[in-house]
Amino acid sequence: MRTSELEQLKILPLFSEVTEESLASLLDSALLQHFPTGVVLIHEGHHADFLHVLVEGLVEIFTEQSGGEWGISLINPISTFILAAVVGDQPYLNSARTLTDSRVLLIPAQRVRDVFDRDVAFARIVARELALAYRSSVKKLKGYMARSSVERLANWILAEAQKDGAQGNIVVPFDRGTLASHIGTTRENLSRSLALLTDHGVRIRGREIVIDRKEQLEAFAQPQRFIDDPTS
Incomplete structure (x- = not known):
């Protein structure tokens, strides 16, 4: 890694409290790599050789079951992913791939x-x-247990709008199949759910979702602190 990259990495939350000796031990054998969209970084069942830290981009954690794929979570910077397998020296329970061009720090698991x-x-x-x-x-x-797929979609839209700070619209950064997978439904049901939400203050323009009446959408979604608040 270049000196400028090392300086950037030293301020990441993961390294904020470690000693200089520990930081050097973690980073002297680490790799900071660029990956294009669609690269599988981790394969389910493989042994954890590296800790992955997403520095820039977007990563999808998913599993393949009965010939289909199901989304587990979406990873935003700056965050580790599938950390438990590294700490426990165990195989990965899920796979991971980039959804956009991404920069990922790879730290040897044993280190x-x-x-x-x-x-x-x-x-x-x-x-x-x-x-x-x-x-x-x-x-x-x-959320899966207590909500229908359209309610999960409504709360996902509200959460994304809050995250971006736009409050009025969001742009889905991946295809509808990926979105459907991550709210636990099919692509066909997702289309029906999007259509249903037009009666609750939402307009759909391709990948853009416009929230015209946030209060109406919230009344339908009924977000809850211990499901939807990322700080709780």
């Missing part, structure tokens, strides 16, 4: 475990990352 064992500050950061991933999984499971 991560070595630093984890001796640097309390780094172990604390890793524990927080694992806790956040666990809570995110529980929230998604609760």
